[in-house]
Amino acid sequence: MTALHIATAPRQHLLDVEGMPRAAVERILDLAVEMREARAARRHRDLLEREIVATAFYEASTRTRVGFELAAKALGATTVDLGVAGSSVGKGESLVDTLRTLERSGVTVVVLRHASAGAPWLAARATGLRIVNAGDGAHAHPTQALLDALTLREALGEVSGRTIVIVGDVAHSRVARSNLHLLRTLGARLRVAGPPPFVAGFHAWPGVEVASTLDEALDGADAVMTLRVQLERDAGNGISSMADYASAWCITSDRLRAARPGAPLLHPGPTNEGVELSAEAANGPRSLIGRQVENGVPVRMAVLARICGVSA
Amino acid sequence: MTLAALRGRFGSLADAPATFLLAGARVIDPSDGTDEVRDLAVVAGRIADPRRLPDGAPRVDATGLLAVPGFCDLHTHLREPGGEGAETVASGARAAAHGGFTTICAMPNTTPPLDDARAVAKVSGAGRVAAARVRVIGSVTAGRDGTVLADLAALREAGVIAVSDDGATVADGEVARLAFERCADLGLLLVEHCEDPLLADGGVMRSGATATRLGLRGWAPEAELAVVRRDLELAADTGARLHLTHLSCAASLDAIRAARARGVDVTCDVTPHHLSLTDAWVDGGRRFAWEAPGDIDASLAYDGHCRVNPPLPARDDALALLAGLADGTVDAIATDHAPHGPQRKLVPFDEAAPGLVGLETALSLGLAAVAAGMVALPVLIGALSTSPARIVGEERALGTGATADLAVIDPAATWTVAADRLASRSANTPLIGRELPGVVRLTVADGRVTWNDGLLPLR
Numbered sequence: 001m002t003a004l005h006i007a008t009a010p011r012q013h014l015l016d017v018e019g020m021p022r023a024a025v026e027r028i029l030d031l032a033v034e035m036r037e038a039r040a041a042r043r044h045r046d047l048l049e050r051e052i053v054a055t056a057f058y059e060a061s062t063r064t065r066v067g068f069e070l071a072a073k074a075l076g077a078t079t080v081d082l083g084v085a086g087s088s089v090g091k092g093e094s095l096v097d098t099l100r101t102l103e104r105s106g107v108t109v110v111v112l113r114h115a116s117a118g119a120p121w122l123a124a125r126a127t128g129l130r131i132v133n134a135g136d137g138a139h140a141h142p143t144q145a146l147l148d149a150l151t152l153r154e155a156l157g158e159v160s161g162r163t164i165v166i167v168g169d170v171a172h173s174r175v176a177r178s179n180l181h182l183l184r185t186l187g188a189r190l191r192v193a194g195p196p197p198f199v200a201g202f203h204a205w206p207g208v209e210v211a212s213t214l215d216e217a218l219d220g221a222d223a224v225m226t227l228r229v230q231l232e233r234d235a236g237n238g239i240s241s242m243a244d245y246a247s248a249w250c251i252t253s254d255r256l257r258a259a260r261p262g263a264p265l266l267h268p269g270p271t272n273e274g275v276e277l278s279a280e281a282a283n284g285p286r287s288l289i290g291r292q293v294e295n296g297v298p299v300r301m302a303v304l305a306r307i308c309g310v311s312a
Numbered sequence: 313m314t315l316a317a318l319r320g321r322f323g324s325l326a327d328a329p330a331t332f333l334l335a336g337a338r339v340i341d342p343s344d345g346t347d348e349v350r351d352l353a354v355v356a357g358r359i360a361d362p363r364r365l366p367d368g369a370p371r372v373d374a375t376g377l378l379a380v381p382g383f384c385d386l387h388t389h390l391r392e393p394g395g396e397g398a399e400t401v402a403s404g405a406r407a408a409a410h411g412g413f414t415t416i417c418a419m420p421n422t423t424p425p426l427d428d429a430r431a432v433a434k435v436s437g438a439g440r441v442a443a444a445r446v447r448v449i450g451s452v453t454a455g456r457d458g459t460v461l462a463d464l465a466a467l468r469e470a471g472v473i474a475v476s477d478d479g480a481t482v483a484d485g486e487v488a489r490l491a492f493e494r495c496a497d498l499g500l501l502l503v504e505h506c507e508d509p510l511l512a513d514g515g516v517m518r519s520g521a522t523a524t525r526l527g528l529r530g531w532a533p534e535a536e537l538a539v540v541r542r543d544l545e546l547a548a549d550t551g552a553r554l555h556l557t558h559l560s561c562a563a564s565l566d567a568i569r570a571a572r573a574r575g576v577d578v579t580c581d582v583t584p585h586h587l588s589l590t591d592a593w594v595d596g597g598r599r600f601a602w603e604a605p606g607d608i609d610a611s612l613a614y615d616g617h618c619r620v621n622p623p624l625p626a627r628d629d630a631l632a633l634l635a636g637l638a639d640g641t642v643d644a645i646a647t648d649h650a651p652h653g654p655q656r657k658l659v660p661f662d663e664a665a666p667g668l669v670g671l672e673t674a675l676s677l678g679l680a681a682v683a684a685g686m687v688a689l690p691v692l693i694g695a696l697s698t699s700p701a702r703i704v705g706e707e708r709a710l711g712t713g714a715t716a717d718l719a720v721i722d723p724a725a726t727w728t729v730a731a732d733r734l735a736s737r738s739a740n741t742p743l744i745g746r747e748l749p750g751v752v753r754l755t756v757a758d759g760r761v762t763w764n765d766g767l768l769p770l771r
Contacts, residue, residue, distance in 0.1 A: 117660075
């Protein structure tokens with residue numbers, strides 16, 4: 001299979017943040033800050049004018065898909081969305097065949113969201129496309145981790161040495177995994193917490209402490225990240241009921257007092273208010289949920305610019 | 313040279329019996345402990361006194377080559393009927409001959425399954441003119457759906473050498489008990505794929521730190537061990553002959569050792585890939601189990617070719633399986649040769665069909681383990697040949713008068729695994745591109761040359 005586009009540099013992907021050197025992380029975050037200013041000033045609007053960026057989302061998404069589309073457009077790329085439901089995917093076309101069709105149609109970058117862990121690795125091996133992982137199963141969500149890191153860096157000044165706590169269904173969460181990798185790279189102290197099925201396997205995760213109650217988890221926390229409980233997970237999620245979960249683990253402004261004074265609250269969205277966090281906590285002064293969404297576009301601008309090998 | 317160019321070098325069981333002499337081969341015959349350098353003559357398909365070789369018969373310098381009993385694979389998927397795009401009886405038998413196998417035991421999980429005499433007869437019939445003896449394993453339950461026993465008496469009458477619902481455990485305890493009782497009555501061997509479906513819980517790789525990090529659903533060793541323990545009890549209770557196939561964890565071997573100590577009649581096999589590959593391969597690792605774990609190549613992660621059932625083991629389990637092979641706990645190496653086309657493998661990892669082709673790489677992986685000092689060469693040869701043959705009631709010997717059924721191996725030669733070097737219709741293995749030791753130069757099944765890598769004069 002020959003690549004149908006001319007790439008002068010080796011093909012770049014963003015598959016994962018695991019193993020990404022700290023300096024590379026910092027460069028992307030710095031570039032994101034620059035992109036935020038550039039976007040406001042309507043600069044760099046032709047940076048990716050030679051690129052065709054396709055969003056291929058095999059799972060539902062608002063923030064991530066829209067974030068990538070706006071990021072690509074802000075840099076002048078042509079964008080196309082593979083409406084998975086309305087495409088040949090519905091006729092049983094395989095992932096690889098679909099991606100090869102996009103490649104032959106001139107697409108240069110595919111932003112892929114897929115329910116199967118590792119799907120972006122297959123896409124990178126089986127095509128000549130540049131691949132951005134926009135979430136693969138329970139495995140990784142690199143741009144979410146990057147935008148969370150940017151949000152935390154701006155709120156805390158410095159991530160290194162801070163205690164950051166992730167509460168919720170860690171075991172099934174790609175957001176948690178990518179955050180654990182990235183925040184560890186940035187030097188944070190990490191703690192996860194949730195009912196046993198939600199932290200299964202994480203006692204052996206390098207550099208991570210597992211707390212068994214919310215108060216224990218929040219004790220001394222510099223920032224708290226809570227995860228969406230997957231109400232739609234059909235095989236059951238190992239907890240007895242949402243009400244039980246909420247009574248033990250729902251983060252309210254009151255319970256947040258166990259953390260360091262002023263410790264911010266993050267959530268990747270969409271939230272189940274009253275389950276993993278209360279409405280007043282989600283909308284309160286310590287909530288960074290809005291900032292996370294705002295940082296989504298500039299972080300994705302930075303990622304697209306970097307993998308396309310252009311410098312702003 | 314690619315295999316396509318070698319097509320004419322395959323023979324079949326319908327050919328005329330062979331006559332030739334191997335001069336100075338290292339003859340290893342685990343049936344009587346032979347391991348010596350000598351001449352080995354085959355006259356009209358039988359091992360003969362070298363002095364009886366007719367004038368003009370081919371005499372081959374076999375210095376440095378091994379002559380060993382023909383291999384017997386207890387666990388082969390031939391995909392016929394229903395999956396002929398991936399393999400057929402004929403192509404699977406050629407792959408067998410190419411790998412030194414003279415017998416392959418066809419598993420019944422075809423479409424439809426081999427659950428009655430007619431279906432069995434079709435596969436056996438195709439095998440009569442193939443490049444290896446094809447023995448058939450019938451399914452335990454009708455339609456292989458685990459609910460009602462197949463007509464096991466009729467299957468025995470049709471000549472099956474065992475029954476198995478391979479691909480799945482006979483999960484229902486009541487059905488399993490009936491199957492053990494019926495097999496005991498009929499003297500039929502029961503071959504179990506050990507996987508409690510509820511405990512395996514849809515897992516796609518071995519549970520553990522790697523599965524957690526990769527975000528893949530884990531399949532815990534307990535899912536295998538629970539069925540091993542249940543079946544050992546049922547075998548003890550009913551007296552049925554039990555064979556546990558493709559075992560993947562240390563604890564399963566411990567359970568077998570304990571059961572044997574109290575007299576339970578059980579045999580077992582492991583696959584070449586569970587002896588040599590580990591769960592790190594899913595992560596992009598490419599070190600053998602006996603090598604120190606090393607760097608991974610992340611670009612190779614999530615390769616569907618590393619998806620197999622039971623999943624690739626933790627390194628400690630692989631090392632325990634090797635130790636079990638060396639100490640005799642493991643009776644046989646069986647390939648679980650499972651051909652799949654690219655449309656079943658070039659997909660996300662958890663959607664990939666489980667299994668890899670194994671007939672043509674089994675010996676090479678075994679020789680790599682021998683080279684690493686994990687197991688002695690005669691033990692490896694016995695686990696591939698005489699020991700599995702005994703389980704299915706076949707003779708294997710290299711003494712004068714025996715039917716010639718053997719493989720001639722160049723242990724010093726290496727080859728690079730590639731799709732066009734495999735006789736199988738499928739090339740689904742993560743070993744593609746890998747250089748491995750050991751080339752099969754000649755295979756003789758039932759006195760007929762089934763694979764001749766130019767060692768004998770070509771017709």
